[in-house]
Amino acid sequence: MSTDTAMMEEKPSLPPIKMGESMTGADMLLRCLILEGVEYVFGYPGGSVLPIYDSLYSSHLKHILTRHEQGAIHAADGFARASGKPGVVIATSGPGATNLVTGIATAHMDSVPLVCITGNVAQNLIGTDAFQEANITGITIPITKHNFFVRDVKDLPRIIKEAFHIATTGRPGPVLVDIPKDVNQATAPFYYPETVNLRTYNPTVKPNSMQIERMVKALNEAEKPVVLTGGGTVSAGAEQELQELVEKINIPVIPTFMGLASFPGTHPLCLGMPGMHGSYAANQAILNTDLIIAIGARFDDRITMGRTKEFASNAKIIHIDIDPAEIGKNVGACIPIVGDVKNVLKAVLPKVEKSEPGAWVEQVQQWAKECPYSYTKNENGLLKPQQVVEMIYNSTNGDAIVTTDVGQHQMWVAQYFKFKNARSFISSGGLGTMGYGFPASVGAQFASPDQLVISFNGDGGFQMNQQELAIVSGHKLPIKIVVINNSCLGMVRQWQQLFYDNRYSHIDLSSSVDFVKLADAYGIKGLRASKEDEAEKVWKEAMETEGPVLVEFVVEPEENVYPMVAPGATLDQMVMGDEK
Amino acid sequence: MEQKHTISILVNDQPGVLTRVANLMGQRGFNIDSITVGPSEEKGLSRMIIVTQGDEPTLEQVMKQFNKLVDVYKVSLLSNAPMVSRELALIKVEASSSNRAEINVLINPFRASIVDVGPNTLVIQCTGDTNKINALVELLSPFGIRELARTGVTAISRGMAAVKA
Numbered sequence: 072m073s074t075d076t077a078m079m080e081e082k083p084s085l086p087p088i089k090m091g092e093s094m095t096g097a098d099m100l101l102r103c104l105i106l107e108g109v110e111y112v113f114g115y116p117g118g119s120v121l122p123i124y125d126s127l128y129s130s131h132l133k134h135i136l137t138r139h140e141q142g143a144i145h146a147a148d149g150f151a152r153a154s155g156k157p158g159v160v161i162a163t164s165g166p167g168a169t170n171l172v173t174g175i176a177t178a179h180m181d182s183v184p185l186v187c188i189t190g191n192v193a194q195n196l197i198g199t200d201a202f203q204e205a206n207i208t209g210i211t212i213p214i215t216k217h218n219f220f221v222r223d224v225k226d227l228p229r230i231i232k233e234a235f236h237i238a239t240t241g242r243p244g245p246v247l248v249d250i251p252k253d254v255n256q257a258t259a260p261f262y263y264p265e266t267v268n269l270r271t272y273n274p275t276v277k278p279n280s281m282q283i284e285r286m287v288k289a290l291n292e293a294e295k296p297v298v299l300t301g302g303g304t305v306s307a308g309a310e311q312e313l314q315e316l317v318e319k320i321n322i323p324v325i326p327t328f329m330g331l332a333s334f335p336g337t338h339p340l341c342l343g344m345p346g347m348h349g350s351y352a353a354n355q356a357i358l359n360t361d362l363i364i365a366i367g368a369r370f371d372d373r374i375t376m377g378r379t380k381e382f383a384s385n386a387k388i389i390h391i392d393i394d395p396a397e398i399g400k401n402v403g404a405c406i407p408i409v410g411d412v413k414n415v416l417k418a419v420l421p422k423v424e425k426s427e428p429g430a431w432v433e434q435v436q437q438w439a440k441e442c443p444y445s446y447t448k449n450e451n452g453l454l455k456p457q458q459v460v461e462m463i464y465n466s467t468n469g470d471a472i473v474t475t476d477v478g479q480h481q482m483w484v485a486q487y488f489k490f491k492n493a494r495s496f497i498s499s500g501g502l503g504t505m506g507y508g509f510p511a512s513v514g515a516q517f518a519s520p521d522q523l524v525i526s527f528n529g530d531g532g533f534q535m536n537q538q539e540l541a542i543v544s545g546h547k548l549p550i551k552i553v554v555i556n557n558s559c560l561g562m563v564r565q566w567q568q569l570f571y572d573n574r575y576s577h578i579d580l581s582s583s584v585d586f587v588k589l590a591d592a593y594g595i596k597g598l599r600a601s602k603e604d605e606a607e608k609v610w611k612e613a614m615e616t617e618g619p620v621l622v623e624f625v626v627e628p629e630e631n632v633y634p635m636v637a638p639g640a641t642l643d644q645m646v647m648g649d650e651k
Numbered sequence: 652m653e654q655k656h657t658i659s660i661l662v663n664d665q666p667g668v669l670t671r672v673a674n675l676m677g678q679r680g681f682n683i684d685s686i687t688v689g690p691s692e693e694k695g696l697s698r699m700i701i702v703t704q705g706d707e708p709t710l711e712q713v714m715k716q717f718n719k720l721v722d723v724y725k726v727s728l729l730s731n732a733p734m735v736s737r738e739l740a741l742i743k744v745e746a747s748s749s750n751r752a753e754i755n756v757l758i759n760p761f762r763a764s765i766v767d768v769g770p771n772t773l774v775i776q777c778t779g780d781t782n783k784i785n786a787l788v789e790l791l792s793p794f795g796i797r798e799l800a801r802t803g804v805t806a807i808s809r810g811m812a813a814v815k816a
Contacts, residue, residue, distance in 0.1 A: 212671055213678045217721040220667075237721060270816075271663055271724040396715035399708065 103231035117163025119190030122255035144174025149511030154518035165203030180501025184243035216244030241274025278410030293362035302329030303367015307412035332496035336489030346374035351442035476508035476532030479561035506535025590621035601625035685803030736806035745795035
């Protein structure tokens with residue numbers, strides 16, 4: 072069979088397509104998406120993408136119409152993080168494209184595979200400051216893994232194939248494809264390449280065997296080793312391999328914020344996250360360890376406080392990462408291992424000697440027992456935010472996909488929710504994007520329709536993308552939307568209290584919307600609680616509600632996140648609570 | 652210790668690649684002393700020569716970040732081995748009939764040449780390493796330099812060693 076008559080395998084419900092059949096760029100694009108296994112696209116139409124939306128009108132792809140392009144890209148991101156598949160978003164030229172920018176940067180910082188399709192004005196108008204023209208490929212160079220501008224319709228299938236390949240291989244990340252309107256309208260014979268041929272792109276996935284031997288030797292020799300597992304373990308899908316290794320050699324595990332769901336939070340060897348708002352045990356372990364095995368973690372300044380020279384100064388560091396540029400970027404590594412985390416762990420596992428927990432494990436568990444995360448309940452029954460997170464965790468036993476927004480509540484979720492399932496924790500760790508969590512939960516629920524999805528939000532961040540309540544309502548997504556309302560920007564307030572002499576500048580959000588009425592306006596059940604007994608009752612009702620529900624918990628406004636290591640301090644300078 | 656480094660990069664010959672490389676330098680806070688681009692011996696690949704400053708860890712990070720760019724094929728440090736580096740300068744000097752001869756004598760040891768003669772100016776072309784160009788510019792400055800155009804450094808390794816596709 073010659074290539075031009077070969078049939079491509081597609082979903083049974085779709086008519087087979089002959090290679091070489093003539094079609095428009097817009098039709099090609101949708102064909103490519105289907106051939107890449109895409110089921111959902113999130114997007115928002117507009118002038119330059121009219122050809123794409125016309126093709127979508129009769130396509131089998133499921134398009135989710137958000138109410139803002141930022142909502143669309145965060146939803147695509149949440150979809151990708153929950154499923155491990157690339158998220159796809161479509162936006163029009165100019166403002167549509169620029170509204171994606173925050174979402175692209177969010178995905179880039181957290182290495183999330185996205186394919187972002189933007190329309191642009193027709194090529195005869197490019198560079199003329201035409202209506203709704205923006206140089207989105209120029210704008211997104213620093214925040215994409217790669218981007219493309221499609222000049223010729225004949226290149227479109229190859230570029231889409233390459234975009235998916237680049238987004239999902241190596242260190243994943245967002246790829247943007249900008250398609251001018253004339254390319255979407257032009258017709259050409261459709262050929263979808265079976266393979267990609269990018270001579271300049273070839274990520275290293277197989278680790279160097281000599282470095283593996285060095286790692287095994289270091290592990291066997293270490294007396295006080297710890298594992299630092301990050302988002303790279305999640306991206307590689309290496310949660311099980313990690314657990315096998317850890318249980319074979321009985322070594323304490325410190326998951327970074329991005330790696331919280333890469334190792335069970337209830338495991339006796341899990342110390343919780345390290346760093347600024349990390350656990351006492353995790354930070355003590357870093358201060359005292361003689362070997363850190365960093366797995367897909369990048370020693371971000373929320374862990375090192377920027378004091379990279381003093382960080383774990385008694386320890387050797389084994390640094391495993393698929394991105395060679397991460398090794399040595401923030402802290403020096405004694406044993407650098409470039410490769411896919413899963414491959415590395417599989418190579419190491421049979422070579423290490425089994426070992427039983429010894430004095431070191433006893434010591435770290437003692438630290439964990441001495442100084443767990445703690446807060447004091449109010450005697451008058453008024454809710455503490457930590458209490459809300461704990462209550463919700465206890466009701467789910469960790470069987471939920473949890474998204475958070477950014478700020479204090481994000482840290483409390485990271486501290487008090489114990490994650491046990493892979494890809495069950497979705498949060499903007501790197502960029503810290505307020506307004507991310509709620510639309511991300513929408514994407515997560517589309518990706519995992521049968522799982523319980525809980526979206527934790529603060530009253531600030533929720534209002535940044537609350538318009539997406541319309542999708543939750545329209546698609547009857549059974550998300551449990553939690554708004555922890557302290558009537559202010561809590562994390563900013565905390566820093567103003569601690570570092571700016573109680574000068575509370577522009578953090579008062581007390582004139583915000585009535586969230587219960589807002590939910591009601593969207594046809595979503597809204598509930599509110601401000602006391603402990605109410606909270607239990609209301610949450611029970613929420614869990615028993617089929618379909619979407621928004622629960623507002625009115626909490627103590629002046630609660631601070633502790634423990635805390637101030638920026639610029641070292642991990643031995645933990646502040647455990649407010650000075651009385 | 653801060654040092655000058657000369658890096659040779661083979662990149663896809665595609666629109667926007669120079670922007671990506673230059674953007675990365677800015678984004679990561681790396682200095683660019685000079686950057687030059689032109690075709691390489693390999694079809695479809697261009698060669699960029701970048702001169703940058705920084706200590707060893709910075710240099711390592713710069714090279715790794717370049718390698719991450721999807722359009723970058725190969726990154727090599729030229730300045731840690733024998734290399735030839737050259738730039739070309741065009742120097743427009745104020746010159747009257749009375750001092751043209753003096754200038755001519757002065758530029759001779761630099762093997763520079765006069766490529767344009769105007770009523771009140773001379774354009775001098777000179778190639779060489781950066782120090783040589785700097786020296787010539789300094790010598791000519793008392794005459795009054797009206798305009799100076801320099802290409803930036805291009806470089807290649809000596810001998811059989813090659814940064815090839």
